[in-house]
Amino acid sequence: MRPRPAAGLLAVLAAALAASLVAVAVVRDDAAPPGLRLGPVTPSVADGTLTVDTSVAAVAQQSGRYYVWFELTPAGGGRATFVSERVSGTARPPDEGAEPVTIRQALDVPAGAYRLAVWLHTRVRGVEAEADRWAADLDLDGLRPAGLRSWAPRDVVIASTKLRTSRQSPAAVTGTVRLRNISGRAQTVRLGIGLTDSTDARPTPTTRWAPPQPVALPAGASRDVAVAADLPLWPGSYRPTVEVRAGDDLLDQFTGATAVEVGLDPDLARSSLPAGRLMIAAADPPANWKPGTRHDLAVAVVNLTGSAVTARLLPVMAPAGVDKPWEHSRLSCTAADTRVPAHGRVTLRVRCLRAGAGPGDRISLWVHEKTAHGFTHSDGVSALAPVGTGES
Numbered sequence: 001m002r003p004r005p006a007a008g009l010l011a012v013l014a015a016a017l018a019a020s021l022v023a024v025a026v027v028r029d030d031a032a033p034p035g036l037r038l039g040p041v042t043p044s045v046a047d048g049t050l051t052v053d054t055s056v057a058a059v060a061q062q063s064g065r066y067y068v069w070f071e072l073t074p075a076g077g078g079r080a081t082f083v084s085e086r087v088s089g090t091a092r093p094p095d096e097g098a099e100p101v102t103i104r105q106a107l108d109v110p111a112g113a114y115r116l117a118v119w120l121h122t123r124v125r126g127v128e129a130e131a132d133r134w135a136a137d138l139d140l141d142g143l144r145p146a147g148l149r150s151w152a153p154r155d156v157v158i159a160s161t162k163l164r165t166s167r168q169s170p171a172a173v174t175g176t177v178r179l180r181n182i183s184g185r186a187q188t189v190r191l192g193i194g195l196t197d198s199t200d201a202r203p204t205p206t207t208r209w210a211p212p213q214p215v216a217l218p219a220g221a222s223r224d225v226a227v228a229a230d231l232p233l234w235p236g237s238y239r240p241t242v243e244v245r246a247g248d249d250l251l252d253q254f255t256g257a258t259a260v261e262v263g264l265d266p267d268l269a270r271s272s273l274p275a276g277r278l279m280i281a282a283a284d285p286p287a288n289w290k291p292g293t294r295h296d297l298a299v300a301v302v303n304l305t306g307s308a309v310t311a312r313l314l315p316v317m318a319p320a321g322v323d324k325p326w327e328h329s330r331l332s333c334t335a336a337d338t339r340v341p342a343h344g345r346v347t348l349r350v351r352c353l354r355a356g357a358g359p360g361d362r363i364s365l366w367v368h369e370k371t372a373h374g375f376t377h378s379d380g381v382s383a384l385a386p387v388g389t390g391e392s
Contacts, residue, residue, distance in 0.1 A: 035059065036066055036091050036122050036131040039098050043070075043116060043138065050107050052084075052118060054134075055098035058091045065184070066091050067121040067128070068101050069153075075113035075137065082107075085157045088182050091122075107140065114138045153252035155183040156217060156244050163193075163240050165260040169233040170279045170302050171195060172343075173210070176224045177242055181217040188216045190245045193229045198237035198259035207241060208233055211305065228343050230304045232273045235263045268381040276369045276378030277305045278340065285363040285383040288390035289317075289354050297333075298349045299365050301379070303340040310370035311340050311378070313348040320362045320386065330356045337370070360386050 039055030056066050069086040073079070084105045092099050120132040156179055163175035173193055181187050190212035196203050210229030217223055238260055243253040264270070265282045273279075283299040297315045312335055318325035333352035340346045348367065364382035368375040 035124075036064070036120060038068075038118060038120050038132045038134050041118050041134045041136070043136070045107065045140065050105055050140075052103045052116075053101075054118060055100050056089070056091050056120060057098035058094045064091060065089075065123050066099075066131070067182070068103065068119065070103055070116060070118045072114045072116055072138070075115060081114075083153065085159055085180065086153060086182050111140055114140060153182075153244075155246065156181050156187050156189050156251045158242055158244060158252045158254045159222060161240070161242055161254065161256065163227060163242075163256070165195065165238070165240060165262070167260060167262055168281065169235070169262050169264050170230040170281065170304060171233055171238065171260070171262045173227060173229040173231065173240060175227050177227055178222060178224050179215060179217060179244065180222045181220055184219055186216070186218050187246065188214060189251065191215050191225055191227075192241075192243045192245065193227055194241040194243075195231050195233060195238040195262075196241045196255055198239050202255060203241050203243070203253070212245070213306075228306075230279075230302050230343055232279050232304065233262050234273070235261075237261050265381075267384060269384055270381045274304065274379040276376065277303060277309050278311055278367050278369050278378040279304055280365060280367055280379050280381050281345065283365055283381065285365065286387060287385070288388040290390040291330075291354050291357045294351055294353050296349060296351050297363075297365070298347050299367065299381075300345060300347050301340060301367055302345050303343055306342045308342055308344075309340050311338050311346070311348055312336070312368045312370070312375055313338075313350045314366040314368060315350060315352055316364045316366060317354065317361050317387065318364070319358055320360045325362075325364055326366070330354055330358070330361065357389050362386050 037057050037059055039057055041052060041054040043050060043052050052070050056068065065088065067086050067088045070084045072082040074081060084103050087101055087103055089099060116136045116138040118134040121128050122131045159178040159180040161177050163173055166172040177191060192209055192212040194203060194207045194209040196207045208231045210231060215225055239256050241255045244251045268283055278301045281300045281302050286295055289295055299313060301311055303309050315331055315333055316325045316329040317331045318328040322328050331352045332355055333350050336350055338346055338348050362383055364380060366380040367378050369378040
């Protein structure tokens with residue numbers, strides 16, 4: 001059966017939306033199976049928030065668990081650009097009337113024309129199935145984007161995010177993420193935090209992820225989860241991405257629309273991002289160093305992980321362009337090991353003697369980390385300019 005306009009519903013929507021500058025043309029799907037049905041749907045916009053008011057009614061003597069959410073899809077078609085959190089409950093018996101349902105969410109989409117769809121699902125013999133749906137054309141004007149969901153969340157949803165991202169690589173992402181268990185059973189999930197190139201609408205293979213953290217949620221519970229991640233990045237514009245997984249199943253994923261410009265120390269050159277758990281964030285190598293004298297060298301390193309790491313700084317001075325500069329180093333240094341706490345930032349120091357000089361000598365700084373098999377390479381950078389001798 002083809003969808004037909006619901007009688008009298010256009011008049012209700014026009015009155016409700018007149019003050020909110022939202023234009024709607026509505027179609028109701030009458031081909032939905034019997035059981036649970038949506039009541040009249042009234043969307044409204046105020047202070048950048050979309051509110052959808054409706055109800056769930058049981059018909060044919062059927063009641064039970066229901067799930068309601070809405071999606072916004074560009075008017076031209078394609079995938080949903082925003083999916084609300086799911087509201088769940090138990091429908092009343094038919095003789096007790098409809099159960100009111102309100103979904104209120106910040107509008108996390110750019111201004112424009114959209115298709116608003118409201119979905120009602122229920123459980124039939126233990127399997128979630130569609131019970132009813134409602135759709136309308138929605139014209140949203142003057143909205144500032146805040147984020148993007150790719151599909152309807154399930155079981156555990158990202159209810160809100162309050163994250164801050166630092167502007168120098170490694171970018172520190174800190175704050176809280178609120179998770180809500182909308183399933184009827186306890187859930188243990190993995191919360192992932194990443195940074196996505198701002199030119200991408202969704203995470204890609206280049207998204208940088210921090211190690212996921214496990215989160216346990218009782219049935220129906222909400223929890224604010226503290227987040228502390230350090231992500232090594234090339235300079236660029238990035239947006240935070242949060243995802244929830246149970247095993248290999250993706251339950252929810254949200255990418256913020258506000259981008260942050262992240263840079264590297266402008267006085268250092270690097271050919272790659274860290275290979276290990278430590279990243280050099282800053283250093284100040286000397287511009288001049290007289291042969292036969294000693295000099296203190298220091299670098300600031302960041303532990304990218306949630307466990308302490310023992311670090312060792314190994315400076316090298318060699319002609320620019322050699323393949324293995326550590327095999328041609330003119331420096332003699334006394335190695336010192338330093339413990340770097342989880343997500344900590346520590347300055348590593350070492351005193352070195354310059355044993356000779358040559359044209360184009362350049363300083364490079366290498367950080368190794370201690371493992372069960374000894375020390376191994378973690379990160380390395382080099383000075384932008386050759387080091388002088390201090391002699392005129």
